[in-house]
Amino acid sequence: MFSGVLRAHTTASRVTSKAVFQYSSLNGGKFVGCNLQRGFHGWGNVPMGPPDPIFGISEAFKKDDFPKKINLGVGAYRDDTGKPYILPSVQTAEVELLKQDLDKEYLPMTGDAGFRTEATRMAYGDVYDSIRDRLVSAQSVSGTGALLLSSRFLSKYYPSKDIYVSNPTWGNHKNVFSNAGLNIKEYRYYNPVTKGLDIEAPNDSIVLLHACAHNPTGVDPTHAQWNDILRVVREKGHFVLLDMAYQGFASGDFARDTYATQLFASNNIPMFLCQSFAKNMGLYGERVGCFSALTASPEEAARFESQLKILVRASYSNPPVHGARIANFILKNKNLRSQWANEVKGMAGRIISMRQALRTILENDLNSKHSWKHITDQIGMFCYTGLNPEQVATLSKDWHIYLTKNGRISIAGINSSNVRYLAEAIHSVTSH
Ligand code: KET
Numbered sequence: 001m002f003s004g005v006l007r008a009h010t011t012a013s014r015v016t017s018k019a020v021f022q023y024s025s026l027n028g029g030k031f032v033g034c035n036l037q038r039g040f041h042g043w044g045n046v047p048m049g050p051p052d053p054i055f056g057i058s059e060a061f062k063k064d065d066f067p068k069k070i071n072l073g074v075g076a077y078r079d080d081t082g083k084p085y086i087l088p089s090v091q092t093a094e095v096e097l098l099k100q101d102l103d104k105e106y107l108p109m110t111g112d113a114g115f116r117t118e119a120t121r122m123a124y125g126d127v128y129d130s131i132r133d134r135l136v137s138a139q140s141v142s143g144t145g146a147l148l149l150s151s152r153f154l155s156k157y158y159p160s161k162d163i164y165v166s167n168p169t170w171g172n173h174k175n176v177f178s179n180a181g182l183n184i185k186e187y188r189y190y191n192p193v194t195k196g197l198d199i200e201a202p203n204d205s206i207v208l209l210h211a212c213a214h215n216p217t218g219v220d221p222t223h224a225q226w227n228d229i230l231r232v233v234r235e236k237g238h239f240v241l242l243d244m245a246y247q248g249f250a251s252g253d254f255a256r257d258t259y260a261t262q263l264f265a266s267n268n269i270p271m272f273l274c275q276s277f278a279k280n281m282g283l284y285g286e287r288v289g290c291f292s293a294l295t296a297s298p299e300e301a302a303r304f305e306s307q308l309k310i311l312v313r314a315s316y317s318n319p320p321v322h323g324a325r326i327a328n329f330i331l332k333n334k335n336l337r338s339q340w341a342n343e344v345k346g347m348a349g350r351i352i353s354m355r356q357a358l359r360t361i362l363e364n365d366l367n368s369k370h371s372w373k374h375i376t377d378q379i380g381m382f383c384y385t386g387l388n389p390e391q392v393a394t395l396s397k398d399w400h401i402y403l404t405k406n407g408r409i410s411i412a413g414i415n416s417s418n419v420r421y422l423a424e425a426i427h428s429v430t431s432h
Contacts, residue, residue: 123275138292139319223259230264249351
């Protein structure tokens, strides 16, 4: 072991600090740590955190070098060769935007106004024109960022701090909401026996609902059930937080997937909406989303917006410019927009055909004694298989197939080359 001494000089405080760096003579002189010689004695109080239940799986998958490995963890679309898919409409928009030689100035705190208009118009559909003057919106750091703005705003200004989420729900909801100081409560949603919808009206407060393509169950309310939910929400005076991360993925049709949004907005239910363009435009890493709030009047909207700006400024100042420009370009251009709609239909269609293939192989070719009807009944990007944590562990250990512990599989990770292998693996772990 040998030590080197570094003198760091901070001009602001004119404090000179000394740090002793330690290198191991073993291990090729690799850096093993340093001793910061000030009042601070390191991060000994910081416990090791668990890996993220979804992104942690991608990390484990990457480390596995088995050729037939399959990642069914994260909800990210893959084409039939298992590759990430850059939508041709997105590519066209990027080429056109490049030609425009745009600058990289800061966006306003609420983001690109053209994008916000197009995004919210798409989400509220026919209702949009009647609410636009009291709708407040902010471009957000994708869907998660919209949820962050929602929960921080609610935490600051909503009388109750209890938020009711479906059991189960997307795992990160709880992280985002509790980080903002909200208390997580659950309402029943999914019946494990029938593998179907089981809505019991939540009792109070803020209610989180998935606008379409419920994650992780793939079980959406029917229109009649949405009407029931509206009745309960109205009777009990709930506040609705709608998460719409999968518009287009439920039915393959943007307009049809706005049923819930339009229903609540047209009935003047106090609501926030969180949109993501990660999945339907394949803009995962560009972080394109939109937060919107339905207020009671233009005057209320102005006050709301003033506080929203303050919240954004303190959080990340203003949102990134590139992805929103792509989305706006596609949404505004009639031809490109219809091309995009077809591309989304194509993605949704491939997912449906993979559901069918998986079920058929399990039931017909492998003669599984279980029913796999729910694979084709459920919609959206995921299937909530019903596999238990032990079976999930065997799938990853023995078969190199990665999925979340709750038995959710991302159907988008299945393709014609791996579906049989997957079916054989599922059959094997469910045969005993
Ligand atoms: N809401 C839901 C319901 C959701 O499934 C996701 C992402 C998001 C919001 C946020 O997406 P964003 O990329 O911030 O726009 N879900 C997938 C990825 C993830 O966990 O972050 C997933 O469930 O795999």
